Each structure stands twice: as structure tokens, then as C-alpha cells.
Amino acid sequence: MDTNRPYWNMEIEPLLNTPEMKKIQFDKLKKMLTRLKANAPFYTNMITKSGLDPDKLKSFEEFKDKITLFNKEALRNLVMDCGGDILKTLEQIMPVSVDDIDYMGTTTGTSGIPTPYPLTRRDIDKIWGEVMVRGSWRAGLRSHDRVLYCFALSMVIAGVPSLVGIQNLGCMILPVGAEAKSERILLMQALFKGTVYTGTPSLAEYLIEQSPKILGKPVGDLGFRALVCGGEPGAGIPEVKNKLEKAYGCRLYDSGAGFGFSCDCDEYQGMHWLGDDLCYYELVDPETKAPVPFTNGAEGEAVFTSLEGDGMALIRNSLGDIHKIFTNPCPCGRSGFRYKVIGRSDDMLKVKGVMVYPSGIKGVINEFVPRVTGELRIVLDERPPRVVPPLKIKVEYAEGTTPQQLEALAAEITESMSKRIKINPQIIWVEHGSLERSTYKGKTFEKTYENKK
Ligand SMILES: [Zn+2]
Structure with missing residues (x-):
């Protein structure tokens, strides 16, 4: 096989986002619905009730019209209906038996029941691993590469499934895992000279500080020629991307949130969706759940329907992420x-x-660093999502900023917000260091409505 070919999968990847691919997707969708109707009791019931006949399905529009969304809440209700038995629940929604499952991943479950990710060996090889390899190939990874694998190995998809899947590329895996902590990660790198770092962007950032202390040299001298990040946002934030690429002296690739992998452009172009043949992607309005037309620049809640898969065969499933899509050609x-x-x-x-x-608001505020610290709180006097204007934002001014400068600075921020995210907020200044720092997830909201009785 030609190692210079543009795509790992020359049969499928040239067809991504083309009318020809739409036909492949439609045939696969009918097959998947037929399979689920025949083998997964939850779907037998749901598809029968919807009045949709998989064999006679006319269009994607008919599918969207008849099948309602499945989300975390729907899963929670189903688990309750099954008396809290998660294995019994899975038997309801999978076209295979629990006995066929080879790997069970779960999210940490910050809000109650952990979300299960049951996978068969075929799911790992032909779906998650396949996409990982497609992306890695585009990032220039080849069989001679050595991958320092630094995702926590228990991570639901980025952990073991991606580690096993990426072996299809034939490269050497150094499975150190984030659990090993920075000292051992760096020592592994010094010994085995990984050519690719794979892990979260925040760990990559932390290693910038740690490498000189532990190995006596900067990360730029460790021999990496690519960083493959994921598992959390960050790699798509321009400041983070620039900082990491500069420190490591190589390209940063962002992956995750579905079947996405960013490309070799200096400026972040978003992630290319690499899984059209595996999953049907659509956008809906986050409030009304009505379909959003698939056009360049469209925004909406991302909804996924599996076109392949045993353990995780999902139909119109939302993870609650809001995406903006770009359908025009990428510079790459x-x-x-x-x-x-x-x-x-x-x-x-x-x-x-x-x-x-909040990510949009943070993006604007971050542009005013170092005049502000970057810490902020969005004050909510009423239960969201509706806000009676103006939206109040507490912003920390930096140590070097004088009280006399604040009024003009607030006007600059408001103007930038008005231009970029179409709101005219009220900026409430607070002193640097006065907003509580959190090491886990940054606190975004101050919910004053919770104190009102
Ligand atoms: Zn691109």
C-alpha cells in the first residue's frame, strides 16, 4: 500500500460529505432500523409506534419526522423502567446480547447514572479504531511511529478502545496512561523516544512545566513530531493550540466529540467529520428540537444515528453538545x-x-488578557435559558489595570461582545483574585435565583 496516499481508507474517505455518500448512508440507515426493530425490544416498540416502516422509508426527512430524540434523560427513564438494572436496560437497546459485549466503558456520571458504552471487538476495530486510524493517517502517523499513549486508560473511548484501535495502523504503542503521573510519563518518553504524544491538551500543557524539572530539557527537545489531543475541549482554543505547538515545535491535532479529527492548517478549522459511513450526523434546534438545515455556518445540537455497530447502536442520540458546522472546502x-x-x-x-x-463569552474575555485575568462569572437572576437583558458578567481586572481604566475597558469588551456574539452585557468589575479558582471544572455561573425564595 502506498504510504503517501492521502487517506487511510481510499474507498470511503474521498466520498465523505458527497451525494454518493448520502445514498450509502440511506441504505445503511434502513438496514440498521430493520436490525434494531428485529432485535432490540425498546426499538421494536418505538419504531412500531412511530409508524415508520424501515423497508419503505422514503427520506431522511421522514426518519427525522417520525423518530424522536434519545438523550441522557431518556436513558435514565429506561433504566428506571428496568428497575435500575443497567444490563437489563442494555438488552433493550442493543441489537446484540450482553454476552456478546467485549468491553464496557462508562463515563464518570457526574449527574447520576454513568452512561454505558458497550462495545464488541468489531465496534472497536471497525468503528472507533477505524476513525482513530483515519485521523492519525491524515496527521501523518505511519507504522514506524511510536505513540506515547497518555489518555487515562479508563477513559470511555479515548482510553483502551482507541488504544486498541490505533494498533491497526501498525505503530508502536507506549501505554503509559495519565494515571502514571507526569514523572513516569516523561521517563517513558526519555527511554523510548515516542514520536507522537496522545492525550489531553491540559496534560500536554502541564508537561511543558514538568519536563525541564524532571528531564532537564524543554518539551521541544523530546522528539515529538505530532500531538494528538482530545478528551476535553482546549485543543480547539487558538491560545491553547498556539502555546502547545510553539512549546513542542510540532502540529497539534484535535480529536473527539464524535468522529472528528482536525487537520494540518495553521489556523484551527474545526474537526473534519470522518465517519459518514458509520454514523449519520444532523443538527437540531436546542430548544424546539426541530431539524436545522445542513449549511455552511449552521449551529445546533448535534444528533447521531449509528449506521454500523453492535453495542452502541444509537438512533437520533444527543449528547447535549452544540456544534457549528462548515461545509465549504477546507484549506487543507x-x-x-x-x-x-x-x-x-x-x-x-x-x-x-x-x-x-459561556464558551463564546469566555472567548471574548480571553482576548482582553492581560488587562483582565480571564476569570469570570455569568450572573443569573432568573432560571436559564431566558435572561432579562442586560446579561450581567462579573469580570476580574488584572493587577496592572487601574480603576481609572475600567470604564473604557468595559466599553471595549461590550463592543466586542456586541460584534461577535450579538449581546450587550453589563460588565461588573471585581478585583483580581476575588473569584474562587477551581482545579476541576471552571465555575461559570453565579445563580442568584437559587437564593431567592
Ligand atoms: Zn482541513
Whole structure:
């Protein structure tokens, strides 16, 4: 096989996001619905009730019209219906038996029941691993590469499934895992000279500080020629991407939130969607759940339907992520539409009918560092998503900023927000260091409505 070919999968990848692919997807969708109707009791019931006949399905529109969304809440209800028995629940929604499952991943379950990710060996090889290899190939990884694998190995997809899947590329895996902590990770790197770092962007950032202390040299001298990041946002934030690429002296690739992998452009273009043949991707309005037309620049809640898969055969499943899509050609010239994760449907705010996400607000505020610290709180006097304008934002001014400069600075920030995210907020200044720092997940909201009785 030609190791210079543009794609790992020359049969499928040139067809991504083309009318020809739509036909393949439609045939696969009918097959998947037929299979689920025949083998998964939850879907037998749901598809029968919907009035949809998989054999006679006319269009994607008919599918979207008749099948309602499945989300975390729907899963929670189903688990309750099954008396809290998660294995029994899975038998309801999988076209295979629990006995066929080879790997069970779960999210940590910050809100109650952990979400299960049951996978068969085929799912790992032909779906998650396949996409990982497609992306890695585009990032220039080949069989002679050595991959320092630094995702926590218990991570649901980025952990063991991706580690096993990426072996299809034939490269050497150094499975150290984030559990090993930075000292051992760096020592492994010094010994085995990995050519690719795979892990979260925050760990990559932490190693910048640790490498000189532990190995006596900067990360730029460790021999990496690519960073493959994922598992959390960050790699798509321009400041983080620039910082990491500069420190390591190589390209950073962002992966995850579905079947996405970013490309070799200096400026982040979003992640190319590499899984059209494996999963049908659509956008819906986060409030009404009505389909959003698939056009360049469209925004909405991402909804996934599996076109292949045993353990995780999902039909119109939402993880609550809000994406912005780009269907025009990418400067890199590679196939696949692109998407950026811009927020969570739970975090959405509506100010005078305009949808706003904390990530958008943070993006604007971050541009004013070092005049501000970058810490902020969005003050909510009423239960979201609706906000009575103006939206109040507490912003920390930096140590070097004088009280006399604040009024003009607030005006600059407001103007930038008005231009970029179409809101006119009220900036409430607070002193540097006065907002509580959190090491886990940054606190975003100050919910004053919770104190009102
Ligand atoms: Zn690209």
C-alpha cells in the first residue's frame, strides 16, 4: 500500500460529505432500523409506534419526522423502567446480547447514572479504531511511529478502545496512561523516544512545566513530531493550540466529540467529520428540537444515528453538545465537513432571542488578557435559558489595570461582545483574585435565583 496516499481508507474517505455518500448512508440507515426493530425490544416498540416502516422509508426527512430524540434523560427513564438494572436496560437497546459485549466503558456520571458504552471487538476495530486510524493517517502517523499513549486508560473511548484501535495502523504503542503521573510519563518518553504524544491538551500543557524539572530539557527537545489531543475541549482554543505547538515545535491535532479529527492548517478549522459511513450526523434546534438545515455556518445540537455497530447502536442520540458546522472546502483540501464544539445545550442562554454559550463569552474575555485575568462569572437572576437583558458578567481586572481604566475597558469588551456574539452585557468589575479558582471544572455561573425564595 502506498504510504503517501492521502487517506487511510481510499474507498470511503474521498466520498465523505458527497451525494454518493448520502445514498450509502440511506441504505445503511434502513438496514440498521430493520436490525434494531428485529432485535432490540425498546426499538421494536418505538419504531412500531412511530409508524415508520424501515423497508419503505422514503427520506431522511421522514426518519427525522417520525423518530424522536434519545438523550441522557431518556436513558435514565429506561433504566428506571428496568428497575435500575443497567444490563437489563442494555438488552433493550442493543441489537446484540450482553454476552456478546467485549468491553464496557462508562463515563464518570457526574449527574447520576454513568452512561454505558458497550462495545464488541468489531465496534472497536471497525468503528472507533477505524476513525482513530483515519485521523492519525491524515496527521501523518505511519507504522514506524511510536505513540506515547497518555489518555487515562479508563477513559470511555479515548482510553483502551482507541488504544486498541490505533494498533491497526501498525505503530508502536507506549501505554503509559495519565494515571502514571507526569514523572513516569516523561521517563517513558526519555527511554523510548515516542514520536507522537496522545492525550489531553491540559496534560500536554502541564508537561511543558514538568519536563525541564524532571528531564532537564524543554518539551521541544523530546522528539515529538505530532500531538494528538482530545478528551476535553482546549485543543480547539487558538491560545491553547498556539502555546502547545510553539512549546513542542510540532502540529497539534484535535480529536473527539464524535468522529472528528482536525487537520494540518495553521489556523484551527474545526474537526473534519470522518465517519459518514458509520454514523449519520444532523443538527437540531436546542430548544424546539426541530431539524436545522445542513449549511455552511449552521449551529445546533448535534444528533447521531449509528449506521454500523453492535453495542452502541444509537438512533437520533444527543449528547447535549452544540456544534457549528462548515461545509465549504477546507484549506487543507481533505474531505469531510468540519465542526466546532461551541457549547452544551444545558449551558445555553437566550438574551432577546439570541442564543449565547459561556464558551463564546469566555472567548471574548480571553482576548482582553492581560488587562483582565480571564476569570469570570455569568450572573443569573432568573432560571436559564431566558435572561432579562442586560446579561450581567462579573469580570476580574488584572493587577496592572487601574480603576481609572475600567470604564473604557468595559466599553471595549461590550463592543466586542456586541460584534461577535450579538449581546450587550453589563460588565461588573471585581478585583483580581476575588473569584474562587477551581482545579476541576471552571465555575461559570453565579445563580442568584437559587437564593431567592
Ligand atoms: Zn482541513
